[in-house]
Amino acid sequence: xxxxxxxxxxxxxxxxxxxxxxxxxxxxxxxxxxxxxxxxxxxxxxxxxxxxxxxxxxxxxxxxxxxxxxxxxxxxxxxxxxxxxxxxxxxxxxxxxxxxxxxxxxxxxxxxxxxxxxxxxxxxxxxxxxxxxxxxxxxxxxxxxxxxxxxxxxxxxxxxxxxxxxxxxxxxxxxxxxxxxxxxxxxxxxxxxxxxxxxxxxxxxxxxxxxxxxxxxxxxxxxxxxxxxxxxxxxxxxxxxxxxxxxxxxxxxxxxxxxxxxxxxxxxxxxxxxxxxxxxxxxxxxxxxxxxxxxxxxxxxxxxxxxxxxxxxxxxxxxxxxxxxxxxxxxxxxxxxxxxxxxxxxxxxxxxxxxxxxxxxxxxxxxxxxxxxxxxxxxxxxxxxxxxxxxxxxxxx
Numbered sequence: 393x394x395x396x397x398x399x400x401x402x403x404x405x406x407x408x409x410x411x412x413x414x415x416x417x418x419x420x421x422x423x424x425x426x427x428x429x430x431x432x433x434x435x436x437x438x439x440x441x442x443x444x445x446x447x448x449x450x451x452x453x454x455x456x457x458x459x460x461x462x463x464x465x466x467x468x469x470x471x472x473x474x475x476x477x478x479x480x481x482x483x484x485x486x487x488x489x490x491x492x493x494x495x496x497x498x499x500x501x502x503x504x505x506x507x508x509x510x511x512x513x514x515x516x517x518x519x520x521x522x523x524x525x526x527x528x529x530x531x532x533x534x535x536x537x538x539x540x541x542x543x544x545x546x547x548x549x550x551x552x553x554x555x556x557x558x559x560x561x562x563x564x565x566x567x568x569x570x571x572x573x574x575x576x577x578x579x580x581x582x583x584x585x586x587x588x589x590x591x592x593x594x595x596x597x598x599x600x601x602x603x604x605x606x607x608x609x610x611x612x613x614x615x616x617x618x619x620x621x622x623x624x625x626x627x628x629x630x631x632x633x634x635x636x637x638x639x640x641x642x643x644x645x646x647x648x649x650x651x652x653x654x655x656x657x658x659x660x661x662x663x664x665x666x667x668x669x670x671x672x673x674x675x676x677x678x679x680x681x682x683x684x685x686x687x688x689x690x691x692x693x694x695x696x697x698x699x700x701x702x703x704x705x706x707x708x709x710x711x712x713x714x715x716x717x718x719x720x721x722x723x724x725x726x727x728x729x730x731x732x733x734x735x736x737x738x739x740x741x742x743x744x745x746x747x748x749x750x751x752x753x754x755x756x757x758x759x760x761x762x763x764x765x766x767x768x769x770x771x772x773x774x775x776x777x778x779x780x781x782x783x784x785x786x787x788x789x
């Protein structure tokens with residue numbers, strides 16, 4: 393459904409607006425988009441405003457595209473939301489005790505039936521004090537908050553107002569809490585439970601992480617091969633714990649992995665995750681350019697742990713090149729390239745000085761056929777460890 397929405401929107405845009413939107417959906421900031429299409433940042437902002445207006449006019453609802461302010465702030469507090477669309481929104485002024493669902497003029501949503509979700513709330517709304525918006529994505533908004541019971545700083549994610557009445561969206565939000573609660577690993581974000589506001593809007597309470605996304609890290613630090621390999625090992629370790637618990641992340645992107653100031657990494661946003669015990673089916677949900685072929689077509693089989701092997705390959709590819717493994721003029725072209733028989737471009741094509749062993753591993757992970765990828769995320773970690781040992785050897789020499 394989301395894919396159809398984007399394709400319909402793309403088809404109604406001018407070629408320049410379509411190119412700007414494609415770059416924005418890939419996580420590019422205004423300055424980078426302006427340079428890529430040879431225009432001013434002001435032109436980029438006006439283009440995104442036109443696109444939002446077109447979307448709002450056609451849906452009579454709230455915009456679900458990335459917010460214009462998402463590129464205006466540097467590294468800061470991040471939490472789990474939808475893909476790479478979450479960025480820090482400046483300011484920490486109080487939202488008010490009423491919460492984000494009780495803004496002036498807002499409609500009161502229908503209270504969701506607990507039986508439709510299958511679980512009862514585990515967090516009381518009265519235990520939450522909101523302080524300010526820190527990020528937002530297509531389906532949710534994230535606020536910095538305090539948990540009254542112990543004065544802990546937490547992050548609280550609400551569904552956007554357009555989805556308050558959508559019981560399926562609420563169930564998916566609660567399902568994320570249920571899945572992540574099965575996991576206990578320092579490299580996986582902690583979820584503390586879910587609740588409802590006084591007006592019935594579902595929310596999730598989670599760990600508030602100080603740090604920056606991998607896309608921001610790459611822009612600000614230009615990580616070395618050794619840095620990239622260590623990042624890969626850390627993410628693989630978190631994924632191995634998830635797989636051991638029967639959980640497939642299924643949405644590995646640079647925006648869903650955070651780097652703390654101490655250099656450790658945290659895997660976030662399990663909104664599209666799958667349980668190994670779930671009935672097998674193809675779900676084309678995630679970030680274009682990073683999705684595995686089996687997430688788009690059951691011709692390639694079903695979602696499995698090797699889907700995350702493809703995902704870690706995409707993340708390592710991005711850290712080496714600054715782009716997704718598969719790119720295109722629009723979402724349809726990106727999907728077509730993902731599903732084609734042509735392999736992802738070699739890292740060495742855009743980064744000639746890249747480590748050849750790492751390039752070979754990335755190509756192996758990005759194989760279109762799941763059976764041709766490394767057997768497990770543990771095998772990927774072992775290969776990364778060997779590459780890291782080689783980096784350290786040559787560094788000492």
